[in-house]
Amino acid sequence: MTAAVSVRGLRYVFGETVAVDGIDLDVAPGEIFGLLGPNGAGKTTTIRAVTTLLPVPRDTVSVFGLDVGRRKMAVRRLIGYVPQLLSADGALTGRENVSLFARLYDVPRRERVARVDEAIAAMGLTEAAQRQASTYSGGMIRRLELAQALVSSPQLLILDEPTIGLDPVARAGVWERITQVRRETGMTVLVTTHYMDEAEHSCDRVALMHRGRIGVVGTPADLIESIGGGSLDDVFRAYAEGDWDDETKGFRNVRQTRRTASRLG
């Protein structure tokens, strides 16, 4: 089966800073895949490479089998992207914002009205659609941005910290909509977050990223089991506290350390 996203040996350097340090990653079609890690881990740089917004060498990143280094425009047609910075225009109504994206993405004119309505409804914004976006709450703005990204019916939805800065209720609302869209459309979702608890509940698989590298990949349940129980936060802490530059500190060692720690109380 062709991976939705495949990354091989991706490295990205800004001046002296190694933002991404030779990572491999595979996202399966239809899964919600979380790229987790603290600020500066390299998550945004990784997904900007996947979205074609950063230049990448050939044969390092592909989306549904299309090489990002060679087929930029074709890849863009498969992707919906919600960046970290707000992209909705407060002076326009919710509906106008989504319609604007439908035109930008070149959604066929005869399908536009229906597709805009669908995207707005999928994000629970039908009643608010005629209001100016400047009157929306933070959670509604995020859902509006999701509707903008969904209007082109992408095969791959890429979300950079979709719940950052939102209160717990709004965060839950955003995740509820993301999981619902995936359930109804089978769309693949690649999401970055540093909220481990959210990823634990909503992602099928996660990759833990730290200092430009990916430490472990797996289902939240398997990763938690691998350290003998706890939460995804504990898993991350177990890895982040180890020296990731030291090749000898593998999964087994972390597990051993945890076991020892729990024996010692």
Ligand SMILES: Nc1ncnc2c1ncn2[C@@H]1O[C@H](COP(=O)(O)OP(=O)(O)OP(=O)(O)O)[C@@H](O)[C@H]1O
């Ligand atoms: N345009 C840039 N110029 C210089 N350095 C950059 C640039 N973009 C990112 N970096 C650096 O690369 C590293 C990785 O940043 P990146 O934004 O990918 O991390 P992140 O995990 O997404 O963190 P955050 O959640 O804070 O965005 C950081 O040290 C950051 O300062």
